[in-house]
Amino acid sequence: MLSLGLKFEQENRLLLMDPKALPHIFYNSGYHYSKPTGIRVILGTVSGLGLFHAEGEDHRRQRKIVLPGFxxxxxxxxxxxxxxxxxxxxxxxxxxxxxxxxxxxxxxxxxxxxxxxxxxxxxxxxxxxxxxxxxxxxxxxxxxxxxx
Known part of the structure; x- marks a missing residue:
């Protein structure tokens, strides 16, 4: 697995570039990994405080509502x-x-x-x-x- 560790805005970050790890995080276990604060701020600014910005239970609920249309x-x-x-x-x-x-x-x-x-x-x-x-x-x- 190819990865890179760094410190950004006083938080430790792990950047993954592994073709098996990324689908695991994004599709199988996404609720175990929160979005970094900076990313959430950008998503909230660009798309509003909706599905892309939401985390955890809020995201599950919103996704369940909109998923049939997509x-x-x-x-x-x-x-x-x-x-x-x-x-x-x-x-x-x-x-x-x-x-x-x-x-x-x-x-x-x-x-x-x-x-x-x-x-x-x-x-x-x-x-x-x-x-x-x-x-x-x-x-x-x-x-x-x-x-x-």
């Missing part, structure tokens, strides 16, 4: 939806970059990704157009814009 068949049908929103988002980025020739363009990637994720999830899960990428005036898009 089988292999369902995911195959979602791919074109997510690709469509990714394409729209990058098209917006292209326009931002092209519009500002005097200075380098600044793109708030986290904000754009969370908005694209909201729109794609809304369409895939609820067949609803939130319109947050388009700065739509829907109530949820407005609330979500203030949260992100």
């Amino acid at each position: 089988g292999s068949h369902e995911l195959r049908t979602f791919v074109p939806i997510f690709c469509s929103y990714a394409s729209r988002m990058t098209a917006y980025w292209g326009r931002i970059i092209a519009a500002d020739n005097s200075e380098p363009a600044v793109i708030e990637v986290t904000s754009w990704i969370t908005r694209a994720l909201l729109d794609a999830t809304g369409e895939a899960a609820f067949d609803y157009q939130f319109g947050s990428l388009d700065n739509s005036e829907t109530e949820l898009a407005k609330v979500y814009a203030h949260m992100a």
